[in-house]
Amino acid sequence: MTADVRTTTIDVRGTTVPCLVGGDGPPLLWLHGAGGSDSWSPAQDALATAFTVWAPAHPGFAGTPLPDWVRDVHDLAFHYVDFLATTSLDRPTVVGISLGGWIATDLAVHRPDLVDALVLVDALGLRPESPMPDLFIMEPAAAMGVLFNGPPPMPPPGADGGDPMDMIVRMYEEQAAAARIMWKRSYDPRLERRLHHLTMPTLVIWGGDDRLLPAEHGRRLADLIPGARVEILDGVGHVVPLEAPDAFARLVTEFALASIGGPS
Numbered sequence: 001m002t003a004d005v006r007t008t009t010i011d012v013r014g015t016t017v018p019c020l021v022g023g024d025g026p027p028l029l030w031l032h033g034a035g036g037s038d039s040w041s042p043a044q045d046a047l048a049t050a051f052t053v054w055a056p057a058h059p060g061f062a063g064t065p066l067p068d069w070v071r072d073v074h075d076l077a078f079h080y081v082d083f084l085a086t087t088s089l090d091r092p093t094v095v096g097i098s099l100g101g102w103i104a105t106d107l108a109v110h111r112p113d114l115v116d117a118l119v120l121v122d123a124l125g126l127r128p129e130s131p132m133p134d135l136f137i138m139e140p141a142a143a144m145g146v147l148f149n150g151p152p153p154m155p156p157p158g159a160d161g162g163d164p165m166d167m168i169v170r171m172y173e174e175q176a177a178a179a180r181i182m183w184k185r186s187y188d189p190r191l192e193r194r195l196h197h198l199t200m201p202t203l204v205i206w207g208g209d210d211r212l213l214p215a216e217h218g219r220r221l222a223d224l225i226p227g228a229r230v231e232i233l234d235g236v237g238h239v240v241p242l243e244a245p246d247a248f249a250r251l252v253t254e255f256a257l258a259s260i261g262g263p264s
Contacts, residue, residue: 005040005048010056012079012086015067019056023048026116026260027092030055031080031100033239034178037061043241046249050257051093056083058103060177072181073099073125073188077106084114091116093256097241098122099178102188109197117259118202119252122210122238126195126221127187132212149209149237195224201259202228205251207236207243229255 005022020040028051030044037057047053058076060066069075080103084092094115096104101123108115202225206218215232222230231251236243 010083010086012082015059015079016064017056017059017083018062018064019054020044021052021054023050023052025051026256027051027089028053028256029080029084029089029092029094031094031096031104032058032061033098033100035174036242037174038063041241041245043245043249046245047095047252050253054087054089054092058100058177060180061174063173066177066180070181072184073102073106076103076181077110080107081111081114093117093119093252093259095119095252096121096123098238099124099182101125105191105195105198106188108200109191109194112197112199115200117256118198118200119205119255120202120221121205121240121248122207122213122218123204123221124182124186124213125188125191126217126224127189127192128213128217129220132186146211147238148243149207149211149235150243192224195221196226198225198228201255203251203255204228204230205240205248206230206232207238207240208232208234209236210238212238 005020008019008021010017010019018038020038022040022044028047030053032055040055044053044055057064059070059079091114094104094108096102096119098121101120102125104118105120105123105125108118204218204222204225206215208215218232219230222228233240233244233247241248
């Protein structure tokens, strides 16, 4: 880890939000997937060379209780409207991974004025054309085989290190939180008709060997977003930032720096 990463807690309308902050430069809001909420990955470290990366934990993750007011992804999206107001982050680039990509999409659909550029990475939310594998009923080894194209990398440590066994326990806790948020369905049937509201520059990044949502799903998502660009990384599974951190960080950095201050 090369970035100077600090851990802070932010009170967002009465909800305590653990947040990692590192780097220097324009603001970048990192919305994590169903795991890794309190870790700092090599991909984040690379982004921190060009941006100030804000990586909050969603309510119910990183050892925090899931509040009663969180019923679905819409609640989390509006939570981040409040997060941006609380932190005074001015039109950050928003990067959302998997579940975080769904939250980022919903945030940007409802409040495009708050987002300078949007990066969606193997994002959930759009109705799939064929049923998704149900990770919540799978044995861990089978789930890892769906998420990764090969042996899964070790979870990155938290900003202050951490015991690997504790991190594994945390992963199980976060899967439980994700299951509660998505217990009705793992997509929003209304989202397709709302994607035209994404008026900011948008980059869709997808793993070419994603076994949860195939690359064609990423292409379809990009086709539905005005002016969106899509990048498919061959040989990579669902969790792109962990499997291909260098290629991922390069794509995000080049796109975001070129987009800053562009049309909204």
